[in-house]
Amino acid sequence: MRRRLTEIQRDILTLFIAFILTLAGACAPSPTPPSSETATPLPSPTFPPSPTPTLAPTSTPETPAPIRPRYTLTAILNYPLHSLNVQERITYIHTAEETLDEVWLVVDALLYPGAFEMDSLQSIRGPALTNIRQERTWIKAELDSPLRKGETLELDLTYRLSLPARVAQEGLRPQVFGWSERQTNLVDWYAYLPPYIPGQGWLAHPPGYYGEHQVYEWSDFKVNLQITGEPENLTIAASAPESRQGEWRQYFLEGARTFALSLSPSFVHTTRQAGAVTLHSYAFPYHKTAGERVLNTAAQALDLYSRLFSPYPHEHLAVVEADFLDGMEYDGLFFLSYGFYNLDNGTPAQYLVALTAHETAHQWFYGVVGNDQALQPWLDEALCTYAEKLYYETYAPEALTWWWEARVNYYQPRGYVDDSIYNPHGEAQPYRAYRDAVYLNGAVFLEELRKQIGDEAFFDFLRMYVNENRGKIASAQDFFRILRQTTRAPLQPLLERFFQNVP
Ligand SMILES: [Zn+2]
Incomplete structure (x- = not known):
């Protein structure tokens, strides 16, 4: 979910983006060694061995280990100063036939002036980096010799993050990254490689006015976190379970798009087991009951979607009450606004429940199956909105009428489902038009599709779509191709009613 911006605030954002672009040429990161002021050498903890090999091909070719980027992040957070010193290692194996002569890194912290300060960036395996430069929120570098298929590039970065203060302002796009009095959020906080698309290159988009713009490759994460100035009762929600080694907190997450953390001295932490998965709720103290409702809803949704789509791929899911609207x-963790907790009415007929089901479904449509969130946001948002309906059908059919009326029909959704986040719509309420088309009309489309092809074909299709695109970035073409493999029903009139581009 994203809220709309007012015209004035959009102008401010435009100026801000222009400012970032202006700075881009002048702020190319220096590849020189870190200064003593900005890069306190970080102690090297001894890491426990990774549970399974994830990068190097194994000796048994019939079960090759997945080849995906690996991120090793060692970070020291100065909690009272809201600053983070980070050492990052990225290991990338090039899998495309064509050689690679340039590498891109996405650094979303560059959206916030002064938040990201690079100390060093160098290649420690594979070609050296030359012509390192910043463009928008990306760092680009040329390789001094081409990287060929099967070869490895390993990058070492050190940088300092000064977390931005998160101030809620009516109408402004809510900010997740940064700190408020009661919550510090580390999301999209590290440099990452965008997906490399053979024949096209690195796939990275600029932010839009609403919606998400990132495209993430399935990756492995190893995170080591130390906190200085830690307040009493600090509780940390993360994308993966925590283990302690002295001063270090350690996390491993394999097969995920992102690794997120949320810290608060106010969290009330409760857990619940759902099969092999441990669910965690992190709510603010006066929302204990709502936190329990969220936990129950997430457990039900996790069980349902595991049966309908594919088993949940992790052992951990954290649901975090967000100190933003x-x-x-994120993988293994999602935020739900305190606004939904405030309005808890004790029944399933409310946004707190609908949105818990929605965000849980993103573990499949965003996590297991990635998509281009900027250009084809419907591939996760329409499916997750419709997954809310599947939740109500199964666990709270008495609230189904409420869901259709309050969540969907009230807005009289219209507009092509395959809209991008960049379409200004030329309307007074661009976010509303975007949401109505992509989320709500997307759900209407899926309901009509299901009625037309029948439950059996519909759920077969969803399973096939998830299984064929597991760990990949699915496209609309994949969606339609698999759909046409599942059913012989004449789909063209329906598709042309809801989509501007029907392949
Ligand atoms: Zn969503």
Whole structure:
């Protein structure tokens, strides 16, 4: 979910983006060694061995280990100063036939002036980096010799993050990254490689006015976190379970798009087991009951979607009450706005429940199956909105009428489902038009599709779509191709009613 911006605030954002662009040429990161002021050498903890090999091909070719980028992040957070010193290692194996002569890194912290300060960036395996430069929120570098298929590039970065203060302002796009009095959020906080698309190159988009713009490759994460100035009762929600080694907190997450953390001295932490998965709720103290409702809803949704789509791929899911007015998904962790908790009415007929089901579904549509969130946001948002309906059908059919009326029909959704986040719509309420088309009309489309092809074909299709695109970035073409493999029903009139581009 994203809220709309007012015209004035959009102008401010435009000026801000222009400012970033102006700075881009002048702020190319220096590849020189870190200064003593900005890069306190970080102690090297001894890491426990990774549970399974994830990068090097194994000796048994019939079960090759997945080849995906690996991120090793060692970070020291100065809690009272809201600053983070980070050492990052990225290991990338090039899998495309064509050689690679340039590498891109996405650094979303560059959206916030002064938040990201690079100390060093160098290649420690594979070609050396030359012509390192910043463009928008990306760092680009040329390789001094081409990287060929099967070869490895390993990058070492050190940088300092000064977390931005998160101030809620009516109408402004809610900010997830940064700190407020009661919550510090580390989301999209590290440099990452965008997906490399053979024949096209690195796939990275600029932010839009609403919606998400990132495209993430399935990756492995190893995170080591130390906190200085830690307040009493600090509780940390993360994308993966925590283990302690002395001063270090350690996390491993394999097969994920992102690794997120949320810290608060106010969290009330409760857990619940759902099969092999441990669910964690992190709510503010006066929302204990709502936190329990969220936990129950997430457990039900996790069980349902595991049966309908594919088993949940992790052993951990954290549901975090957000100190901002939005919901937001990451692998193994999602945020739900305190606004939904405030309005808890004790029944399933409310946004707190609908949005818990929605954000849980993102673990599949965003996590297991990635998509281009900027250009084809419907591939996760329409499916997650419709997953809310599947939740109500199964667990709270008495609230189904409420869901259709309050969540969908009230807005009289219209507009092509395959809209991008960049379409200004030329309307007074661009966010509303975007949401109505992509989320709500997307759900209407899926309901009509299901009626037309029948439950059996519909759920077969969803399973096939998830299984064929597991760990990949699915496209609309994949969606339609698999759909046409599942059913012989004449789909063209329906598709042309809801989509501007029907392949
Ligand atoms: Zn969503």
